[in-house]
Amino acid sequence: MSVKLTEEMLSALPDARGHFGAYGGRFVSETLMDSLMTLEKEYLQMKKDPEFQAKFDKDLADYVGRPSPLYFAERLTRETGGAQIWLKREDLNHTGAHKVNNTIGQALLASFLGKKRIIAETGAGQHGVATATVCARLGLECHVFMGAEDVQRQSLNVYRMKLLGAQVHAVESGTRTLKDAMNDAMRDWVSHVDDTFYIIGTVAGPHPYPLLVRDFQSVIGRETRRQALDKTGKLPDALVACVGGGSNAIGMFYPFLGDETVEMYGVEAGGLGIETGQHAAPLCAGRPGVLHGNRTYLMEDENGQIAGTHSVSAGLDYPGVGPEHAWLKDIGRANYVSVTDDEALDGFRMLTRVEGIMPALETAHAVAYGVKKAAEMDKDQMLVINISGRGDKDIHTIAQLDGIEI
Amino acid sequence: MSRIQGVLKDLKDQGRKALIPYITAGDPHPDATVGLMHSLVEAGADIIELGVPFSDPMADGPVIQLACERALKHGTSLRQVIGMVKEFRKEDDKTPVVLMGYLNPMEAMGYEAFADAAADAGVDGILTVDLPPEEADDVAPLFARRKLDAIFLLAPTTIDERIRAIAEHSSGYVYYVSFKGVTGAAKINVDEVAAKVAHIHEMTALPVGVGFGIRDAETAAAVGRVSDGVIVGSVLVDTIARNQADTEELKRALTDLLHPMREALDSLAS
Structure with a gap:
């Protein structure tokens, strides 16, 4: 960086x-x-x-149950064959998300x-x-x-x-x-x-x-920073978090912004694929505009009307994004990428099967990209995925996609 | 003196109050808008506020939300709305037209291009609901250079310091939002409006138009008594919604609504 x-x-x-x-x-x-x-x-x-x-x-501490663990996903790391993958367990918070x-x-x-x-x-x-x-x-x-x-x-x-x-x-x-x-x-x-x-x-x-x-969510990154130093003696090489509006991602990124060596990846909802237009990835494929009280990247048509979005995950199905992410994108401090509905579903299944952790469909986007990114990195490197929420709420959606009535 | 300032000054000299109807451009159909604007003038409008449809009209109640949806279904764009004003000007070079809408369509068109096109078409004023003066530093000079009046909102929650600052950024008139709520809600309190508008008059020489909650001759007269003009929106848009099929019938219905308001306002003249 x-x-x-x-x-x-x-x-x-x-x-x-x-x-x-x-x-x-x-x-x-x-x-x-x-x-x-x-x-x-x-x-x-x-x-x-x-x-x-x-x-x-x-x-x-007493009501939410913080700090949430920073967990070394040993089996996922082995299966991926790249960087050590660590999971910040926001899914273990009271109510099941950050x-x-x-x-x-x-x-x-x-x-x-x-x-x-x-x-x-x-x-x-x-x-x-x-x-x-x-x-x-x-x-x-x-x-x-x-x-x-x-x-x-x-x-x-x-x-x-x-x-x-x-x-x-x-x-x-x-x-x-x-x-x-x-x-x-x-x-x-x-x-x-x-x-x-x-x-x-x-x-x-x-x-x-x-x-x-951002201030309230920054506890995620502050804890992660301290936990990484305690457990491994160094800072992570890469952080990965999903981005709808971007609150879990900014919470993870913000305390690391001054640490030049830490790369950051915000993962947007690629829906059916960026090329189809059926997605919710304003940072990857939108342009600046004004909506809901702030200027930021938006998905809009050529006349400035806000475009419909698509994502398998309701929490990412939003045409805008937090303004601090827009700024981080422009200055090049954080990278913004996307994964499709199908890739996210694969991420969901993989984390569930390999680690026994069922992520929310929003979080599954970060998992899918994190695994892909870790595979490109060296074995002595460290990547943290923010597990922003648990997947219980999505069981019906997954079952429906599998053609199962529950 | 701008067209808006001229009209409001003449009215003031005559002791009369401005009747300012609002309709959403492109509703029920883009082809109908110019004709409806002429009907509004015939029915007694002094100034027209022409709404630019937006996909996410956060300050509007259901009536104007649906009008935006109808207009957007026909693909009504900001460029087309400006074209409608140009068409309107072919037959009417007296009635001021204010474009009222949200910021993003202007931002998408480009502020310079928008200001040029609007001025060229004969638009007189711009009222952007989600643009407070604090965010208008780049845009306002573009309007001023082209003699487009910048009209800003004042609300019941606006403190004195802001009233002064907003008035300083405004030209033409200021638009006082009569209650805390969205357009079309029926909760106007005339005594409260009277007190606040009197207070605003102490702080600025600009005319004060009052909108939100004016729906008939009675409310128009009550608000007209304490202000310089009344803005009438949702009740007209609702009439458009209920008479979409027959344009002639629609024009009659709009006239039937506006006429009594015009008469009620003029009966206040001293």
Whole structure:
């Protein structure tokens, strides 16, 4: 990697208006500006508040079960025949994915701001479940917006949210997936701005969301860095994480950005193949534009209308991506690649069979690329795949693809 | 003086209030839009806000979301919308036209190309829902150089410091969003609007148009009494949705809606 990012450069981003280079910012209707500015001010104060940080760390330890293990996948490494493959086990978190790191943090912020009503958007349902979970714990009213198509393909998570006391709103507009859920969450927020806190699940959206979600998720990379040094005495040579909006990837990458020797690979959903247009890979095949409050890479047509996306995994089925990833791509610090639905399914089966770990279909994209990448690397090198979530929620989808009724 | 400023000044001199209807371009069909614009003028419109359809209209309620979907089904693009204004100008060089929409179609077209084409076609103002002045540093000068008025939103949640800053970036008029919500919701509180608009008037000399929640002569008059103009959107778009099949019938229905509002506003004239 040729780009050297110093502490100084990194701490200056995003800038005061939420920009990462040309990306990010705050592109929302005027009604929301005051809330976003208040949130930013309060968060920047709490970030420096040792009491807030201590409470956050305690919740991550006692409620989420952190630190999550960094596990050496010995058999997978042997079968691959390349670099040592290590797995960061975010799937072992309470609720089964990395999403809860962020909802714990944002719910703490909401309590501090005195907001009693929580809204969230969700694609695969993992963020919805993680939000419903913290709301149950704190006794907050919870509304989750979910595309009608996702409600169908992630019915298990829908039921989990309902059991946790959340109201799930099936969104019928547009393409009936994650982007439309985010539209409706924004519309709800504008309509209940006085008493409502919007817990955004990914590193996209208007400033300060990409900043605070990154900060809350960075625990992944901080732990990984420490664990790698403890267990192997060195830093990993490569990091691999899947990218929809990009929250688990930024959480893994961010603490390593200053470590020049560590290569980073964000894996987007290649769907039926980039060449078919049926995918969800804006960094690989999109261009910069403005959606959902930030400037970033988008999938859009020549007239600036947002394009429909396709992925076997609902959590990656999104036409945009976090602005910090857009910046990391442009400066060449991180690499963005894609794998197809079929490759991801192979990744799912391989990790399940060889290591007894069933990854979420989103995560399976990182597994598929990680294995491919490790095979090209030397045996004394070390590659970490972020296992962002577990696959229980996808069993129905897998069975259906296998033609099995369960 | 721009066309918008001229019209609003004349109205003010006459003690009258502006009636500003909104329709989504390309709805129900691209071929219908120019004709509908002329009908709006005949029914008493002072300024037209022409919506540029977008796939993800985050600030809009279901009525305008569906209008965008209908327009996009026919492939209505920003370039075509600008073409509609050009066509409209062949017969009407008096009524100001404001393009209202979201940023991404403009970004995709290229800001310079967009500003050139809009000015050339006879567009008078640009209102971009998801572009606060803080993000408009690059775009605003392109508009100003071509005498396109930049119209920004003010909301019930806008604090004084921002009201002043936004007004400074605005020209033509400022658009006050009457309540916290999306377009088409019916929750306007006239007393609250009156207080806030009076407060805005203390901070800027620009005319204040009020939109969101104006649906009939009564609400138009109530809001017109405390502002410089009323913007009427969802109720018109809903009428378009219910009369898609018959253009003549649709024009009559729009006129039936706007006429009483025009009369109610003019009855306020001192």
